[in-house]
Amino acid sequence: MALRKETAVHIPCPACGAVNRVPPDRLSQEPVCGRCGGALVPEKPLTVTDSTFAKQVERCDLPVVVDFWAGWCGPCQTMAPVVDAAARNLSPHVRVAKMEVDQNPQTAGRFGIRSIPTIILFRGGQEVDRVAGAMQANQFEPWVRQHL
Template sequence: MGGKKLTCFECGQINRVPYDKLGSDPQCGTCGVGLMSGKAVDVNLATFEKAARTDDIPLVVDFWAPWCGPCRQVAPQYQSAAKDFRESVRLVKLNTEAYPNAGRKYGIRGIPTMAVFTNGKERARHSGVLPKAAIVKWIKASV
């Protein structure tokens, strides 16, 4: 059976989405949430790790914290960039204040830090604030 494996960011269920349905707003078979929403979604550490490990679509994570001024500055740029990747890449946000183990486990030394994961491995990383155009360019070069 063909298709791409995608983890639902809401319930954590792994879904297999046919290739021709990726651009048609596929929904989770368990909870009905959109899987390719074109939005940067806040996720918990367990869901992020499951998606990074199992998904067939590249995953970009923004490690951030609510008290971080630069993180708040980049947030709308990152959210806007997610729309450009609606069919090919999924973007998530991971709050390092809520999940301090994530910062240690992934060697995050400063926030905001974005990282690209494909096939269970980190492929690229960027720390600091970028405007939307630079985020889009960096993601395209990294996936």
């Protein structure tokens, strides 16, 4: 999970949207937003929508794992605690986000989400890998870490 040490990491604030510059060596010190004081990399999944996806995922310098899910989906419900645990365990070096596909059809369509859950890992705003279907708890974090 090594980030380049020579430059600051740009992290959009989940609360107010302000883009913050954080030195990589300060990530483990629970950085907060310079504008609103909110946690920049909370230890819980960030909810993203069609209107916040570009800023919170594509403009974030941290790797971002997005869980595309739906409330009526049984496997999605099974994955929820796995995603929650990953947010705690991967913070502050990875941002974990969730997007409810029925409420956000533009982004789900843009990424061709045809089955749920679908988990996509983004780095530098670009898709690196994806998994369609539920993963076991012992598979999820190793899958993320192998792509960092």
